[in-house]
Amino acid sequence: MSDEQRRRQRLDISRHAVRLFAEQGVAATSGEQIAQAAGVSERTFWRYFPQKESCVEPLLTKMVDAFCAVVRAWPREIDLIDHLREAYSPLLDAASDEDIEAVLSVVRLTHGERALRAAYLMLRERAEDALTEVLAERLGRPSDGFDVRVQAASMSAVLKVATDEVARAAAGGVTTETLDGHREQIATALRDLSQML
Amino acid sequence: MSDEQRRRQRLDISRHAVRLFAEQGVAATSGEQIAQAAGVSERTFWRYFPQKESCVEPLLTKMVDAFCAVVRAWPREIDLIDHLREAYSPLLDAASDEDIEAVLSVVRLTHGERALRAAYLMLRERAEDALTEVLAERLGRPSDGFDVRVQAASMSAVLKVATDEVARAAAGGVTTETLDGHREQIATALRDLSQML
DNA sequence: ACATTTATTGGCACCATCTGCCATTAAGCG
DNA sequence: CGCTTAATGGCAGATGGTGCCAATAAATGT
Structure with missing residues (x-):
């Protein structure tokens, strides 16, 4: 996969995550939830973001x-x-x-x-x-x-x-x-x- | 317990933790290990320090x-x-x-x-x-x-x-x-x- | 077009971090 | 010494985060 594609994917997940963070707080937003919102598996999510806050x-x-x-x-x-x-x-x-x-x-x-x-x-x-x-x-x-x-x-x-x-x-x-x-x-x-x- | 005592206790744990961090790295040092080194239960340790890095x-x-x-x-x-x-x-x-x-x-x-x-x-x-x-x-x-x-x-x-x-x-x-x-x-x-x- | 190799994904098991709850113990106090 | 209150420890459980392997998709060679 190209770096560009990876960047886009990360950015996409990022947008979902930030929206959720703003809506319900960081602690109340689980990795599973972000993954679901972004349409990827939890495992993949953790691969893209080694820590939730990133x-x-x-x-x-x-x-x-x-x-x-x-x-x-x-x-x-x-x-x-x-x-x-x-x-x-x-x-x-x-x-x-x-x-x-x-x-x-x-x-x-x-x-x-x-x-x-x-x-x-x-x-x-x-x-x-x-x-x-x-x-x-x-x-x-x-x-x-x-x-x-x-x-x-x-x-x-x-x-x-x-x-x-x-x-x-x-x-x-x-x-x-x-x-x-x-x-x-x-x-x-x-x-x-x-x-x- | 007085604030002073609590401060001392935290400082004591802190010294043990920092030593362990320096010796083997933060990731490789578990809360359980720090608690043991400081002579308190793991539960008490987590009460004193809500996150390991603190x-x-x-x-x-x-x-x-x-x-x-x-x-x-x-x-x-x-x-x-x-x-x-x-x-x-x-x-x-x-x-x-x-x-x-x-x-x-x-x-x-x-x-x-x-x-x-x-x-x-x-x-x-x-x-x-x-x-x-x-x-x-x-x-x-x-x-x-x-x-x-x-x-x-x-x-x-x-x-x-x-x-x-x-x-x-x-x-x-x-x-x-x-x-x-x-x-x-x-x-x-x-x-x-x-x-x- | 097909086979082969290679990278990406997802599922699962697992350890660590951290929290809530309750029983136990210790400390302060009349 | 009894009583109250605070600190502690143990246990269960949710979440964060990783390693491993199988499945799938993408790139590559023929």
């Missing part, structure tokens, strides 16, 4: 990866803030509204569901690693250097807070203004942060 | 709480960096060498053991909340404000990177120089960071 990964990584791509495409001569305004909105337009809603609902869920929060934080750390690579290359420094890692971690922290914020703000339905506000919030915070670079 | 909490919180206390005692008129130099070392002296080693070994373990990393990150977020409160009070701003949370998150990120770093550096036994280096690393990073405040 069901949120495909949806979340879609967003995280997209953001990482934006950062990676950040031209050397442009301020990050401008690049963000340029490249971030089309990215959000490309994703389906349902997926955006789903992602934000997961972020909201992470505040009450310990297991989800843990999975979410792990994912963020993977994103942080990607960010570290990009920063290291841009600054021409080793990616395991202390300063580079601190910068990446700080940027990642900004993103985390901003994401929590936008998820909270979009609780009653997401609008273009909410997302633009989100982008601007990130941009300003990153500008403040970048004064230390 | 065994590392008592040891880790000891350190995290201590750091939070230092930050909380940070006098308004003194730079954080100076306060750290003043207050951080006695704190490390107060803790037993074994506990410091244990904490660092846990931090090292978190790099290979997903479950532990998750628990560790959750704990760090609790510390971040504490930090947010302190910062909010010092700056006279609401603790749920965006800027305060960003600052706290960034400081927390610095601490995370520095802690990973010192744990790595102290792999072959911890020395006073290592810890002092750690403190200075935090201090410098925080100073750089504070230019944005």
Whole structure:
């Protein structure tokens, strides 16, 4: 089976799982139930997701990866803030509204569901690693250097807070203004942060 | 039973668990085994620790709480960096060498053991909340404000990177120089960071 | 088109994690 | 010393998660 097919399958299961998680909570949603909703056997489900909470990964990584791509495409001569305004909105337009809603609902869920929060934080750390690579290359420094890692971690922290914020703000339905506000919030915070670079 | 006794009991179990985790890995260490090593029934063990990985909490919180206390005692008129130099070392002296080693070994373990990393990150977020409160009070701003949370998150990120770093550096036994280096690393990073405040 | 190999799936058994319930024991107290 | 209350331990059970093997589907060779 191709990687692409596998990715689609995982994403499909992910959507079902997230819906169930939101409807009845993570603990009350069994692996069997998710498998049934997605139309696969329980055994296959556990093969696709070694832990129940990783069901949120495909949806979340879609967003995280997209953001990482934006950062990676950040031209050397442009301020990050401008690049963000340029490249971030089309990215959000490309994703389906349902997926955006789903992602934000997961972020909201992470505040009450310990297991989800843990999975979410792990994912963020993977994103942080990607960010570290990009920063290291841009600054021409080793990616395991202390300063580079601190910068990446700080940027990642900004993103985390901003994401929590936008998820909270979009609780009653997401609008273009909410997302633009989100982008601007990130941009300003990153500008403040970048004064230390 | 008094809270103090309960705390001690948890800490005791924690030490056994961490030793076993380091010796044979988290997955290969069963709750039954930890309970046996700590001299309690399995049922009681699960009462003390709702999840196996939370065994590392008592040891880790000891350190995290201590750091939070230092930050909380940070006098308004003194730079954080100076306060750290003043207050951080006695704190490390107060803790037993074994506990410091244990904490660092846990931090090292978190790099290979997903479950532990998750628990560790959750704990760090609790510390971040504490930090947010302190910062909010010092700056006279609401603790749920965006800027305060960003600052706290960034400081927390610095601490995370520095802690990973010192744990790595102290792999072959911890020395006073290592810890002092750690403190200075935090201090410098925080100073750089504070230019944005 | 057919046979063969190979990857994916599902079913089953199994261990580990974690919880609810109740009996037992220990601790605090008049 | 009796009484009350809290902590403990044992047991059953649901769920999470894995290894193993058979069945099936997909890719490949002829």
